[in-house]
Amino acid sequence: MKSFPQIKERRGKTISEFMAFFWVVAAGLMVGVVFDFFRTFRRWQKWGPVVTFAGDILFSLIALVILYRLFFKANALAFRFYNVWGSLLGLVLYLRIFSYSLKKGYFKLFQLVAALLKLFAGGVMIPVRGLVLLMRPPYAILCWFSLLCFRIGEHIIYRPLVNLEITIKEWWRQLWPPRTNG
Structure with missing residues (x-):
């Protein structure tokens, strides 16, 4: 049985070309996940053009870190033609297969987080309301x-x-x- 060719990494370990290609495709998938996260969060928050620009800069930096880490894991940052095509393949696979359901999941996650924050704020307000109720008579006497x-x-x-x-x-x-x- 024939095995995949080996690629030597900078740290001295070797990985197969299949695993290198896998990491490159995974980089494209992860960039797609982050892309949809930013896109749905931006739509959910109804960002204006300035905040959208700042969010796009942040997304670009995060995507750069993801690509750097996974390209380093794949082939020690040696530029290979399959880096570009593999990451594009991962991105297209993500957009075609996972994007729709993950966007719905993101919206539900954002709504859940908003509901939990509202519940938490309501829980914090219970002692504040109690304090207001306790302080009404002294406040009325002080006003008088x-x-x-x-x-x-x-x-x-x-x-x-x-x-x-x-x-x-x-x-x-x-x-x-x-x-x-x-």
């Missing part, structure tokens, strides 16, 4: 007391200051004798 202090201060300080000019004029008139028209 502060309004009472304001009104007393207004009566003791503000009103005399407003009437100060009138009071000074009356005092000044009392110092002089009344005028007679004569």
Whole structure:
């Protein structure tokens, strides 16, 4: 029985050409998975053009890391013609076979995460609502007391200051004798 030809990696291990091609196709599949994840997340969040551009840059960086790691595993980054065709084959296989069902799964996953976050936020709000309920009477007393202090201060300080000019004029008139028209 004839075996696959061997490729020597940089680290000294050898792998068959079949395994090298497998890793290259897997790179294309994984890039497709990440592509659909970003695409469905962008559609679910209704990103604008600026955030879409930033997301595309992030996707490109993640795809680059995936391709680098798996091409290194496949053939120690030696450029081979099957790197391009194998990764394109993996991407096409993913888009034709897995993409539709995985996109639906992503949407359901996003909805599940959103529901769990909403449930978590509701759980966090229970103690906050309890605290609000407990703090209502002291807050009402504090509001009443502060309004009472304001009104007393207004009566003791503000009103005399407003009437100060009138009071000074009356005092000044009392110092002089009344005028007679004569």
